[in-house]
Amino acid sequence: MLELYIGFFLLIVGTLGSIIGPNVEDPLVRFLNIEVASCGVSLVFLAYDETLALMTYLAVNALLTIIIVRAILIRTMREDDEDREDMESIV
Numbered sequence: 727m728l729e730l731y732i733g734f735f736l737l738i739v740g741t742l743g744s745i746i747g748p749n750v751e752d753p754l755v756r757f758l759n760i761e762v763a764s765c766g767v768s769l770v771f772l773a774y775d776e777t778l779a780l781m782t783y784l785a786v787n788a789l790l791t792i793i794i795v796r797a798i799l800i801r802t803m804r805e806d807d808e809d810r811e812d813m814e815s816i817v
Contacts, residue, residue: 733769736762753798761791 740763749755764787771780 727773729769730773733766733773736766736769738766740764740766753801754795757794757798 740759740761743762744750744756744759747755747759750759764783768780768783768787771783
């Protein structure tokens with residue numbers, strides 16, 4: 727029963743953190759706040775003893791983590807390239 731309450735707490739705190747938390751403009755910080763919420767969902771699944779749902783959720787979450795982190799890195803690299811091109815055009 728404790729897992730259920732901790733799961734709901736993490737779900738609410740992670741969701742609020744990704745919406746109105748500190749430094750939400752940074753995509754990596756927002757992603758980490760979403761991960762807190764996803765851990766809460768995992769604990770809720772665990773509390774209800776939904777083993778198949780928990781395993782599926784964790785597997786999909788692991789794949790999505792890799793994809794989202796890669797997308798954040800590519801976006802950051804493209805922004806750096808654009809900034810560098812802007813600086814070169816000024817000089």
